[in-house]
Amino acid sequence: MTTEDEHPAACIWRTRPLPTVPSEGDWAALSALDRRHAEGIAHPAARTRFVIGRALLHAAVTELAPELGHAPLELEVAASGRLDVAGREDLHISISHTRGLAAAAVSRDGGVGIDVEPIGRDDLPPPAVWLTEEERRRLGGGSRHARRRRLLRLWVAKEAAIKAGVRPRPVTRRTIEVDEEQRRVVGANGTAARTEEIASVSWFVVGDRFLVALARAAIPAVSGRTALTPIGGSGAR
Amino acid sequence: VNDRELRDLVLEVLSDIAPETDPAALDPTEDLRDELDLDSMDELNMITRISERLHLDIPEKDYPEMRTLDGAVRYLAGRTGALAG
Numbered sequence: 001m002t003t004e005d006e007h008p009a010a011c012i013w014r015t016r017p018l019p020t021v022p023s024e025g026d027w028a029a030l031s032a033l034d035r036r037h038a039e040g041i042a043h044p045a046a047r048t049r050f051v052i053g054r055a056l057l058h059a060a061v062t063e064l065a066p067e068l069g070h071a072p073l074e075l076e077v078a079a080s081g082r083l084d085v086a087g088r089e090d091l092h093i094s095i096s097h098t099r100g101l102a103a104a105a106v107s108r109d110g111g112v113g114i115d116v117e118p119i120g121r122d123d124l125p126p127p128a129v130w131l132t133e134e135e136r137r138r139l140g141g142g143s144r145h146a147r148r149r150r151l152l153r154l155w156v157a158k159e160a161a162i163k164a165g166v167r168p169r170p171v172t173r174r175t176i177e178v179d180e181e182q183r184r185v186v187g188a189n190g191t192a193a194r195t196e197e198i199a200s201v202s203w204f205v206v207g208d209r210f211l212v213a214l215a216r217a218a219i220p221a222v223s224g225r226t227a228l229t230p231i232g233g234s235g236a237r
Numbered sequence: 238v239n240d241r242e243l244r245d246l247v248l249e250v251l252s253d254i255a256p257e258t259d260p261a262a263l264d265p266t267e268d269l270r271d272e273l274d275l276d277s278m279d280e281l282n283m284i285t286r287i288s289e290r291l292h293l294d295i296p297e298k299d300y301p302e303m304r305t306l307d308g309a310v311r312y313l314a315g316r317t318g319a320l321a322g
């Protein structure tokens with residue numbers, strides 16, 4: 001019996017390398033609505049990313065909530081832009097894809113967000129347009145390589161926190177602040193007290209090539225949560 | 238700055254961000270992320286460069302208005318027109 005059997009995971013995340021084209025099985029995981037949307041995507045790589053992201057989410061959701069069976073997931077886009085599983089307000093989901101990898105996260109106990117980027121990516125936007133003044137101050141000096149690694153950690157953490165549906169809304173990149181040391185995201189710039197934690201964040205490296213951030217919206221403690229146990233390109237808590 | 242110039246500017250920036258694609262062939266009503274395989278970082282780079290070229294501050298809450306070529310041109314025309322006025 002594993003730890004997860006004793007204490008069912010409240011949140012899992014999974015990653016998957018992107019193939020050139022999705023398989024029939026991947027397409028079969030999509031609802032009719034998502035399939036129509038995918039078929040309308042002009043760019044082949046963008047279409048593949050969409051299909052694999054949905055198929056991976058389907059696998060993760062059915063793993064965490066097996067009672068849903070293997071039928072395609074009916075997904076809804078909330079007014080806030082967040083993706084939800086129709087009729088299952090208890091499930092929180094998030095998808096991310098970048099060139100080469102898709103990632104999906106599912107949670108039973110509050111908002112979750114996931115973001116993935118290639119570690120070697122060097123086209124980050126100018127820090128002034130997406131970091132707060134405090135984050136830029138903390139960034140400091142160091143080698144170009146070290147600075148780029150830190151910037152990428154901040155980028156994926158912010159993207160994941162925004163997807164986690166953190167409050168207060170509307171959340172933008174410059175109204176939240178990443179505290180790397182405390183592994184949390186707090187409100188900034190007058191939208192919330194800077195000490196207010198609005199999400200926890202964890203970083204993982206997948207296959208030596210990709211950096212993943214997983215954000216959990218701040219919530220009251222929930223019993224039965226296990227320790228975070230990432231296994232390769234996946235994890236649970 | 239007229240609509241045509243704004244459209245050319247957006248296409249020029251897109252050509253730089255997604256050089257392997259042909260922005261001139263894209264459907265102006267479709268999501269740029271799907272048309273050109275852009276992600277959120279590409280999107281912010283696009284908006285930042287347009288903002289710099291036009292000397293225009295574009296707040297993050299307005300980014301969704303620039304998700305299509307037509308939407309971007311419409312938004313920029315409104316903003317630059319408002320500034321000129």
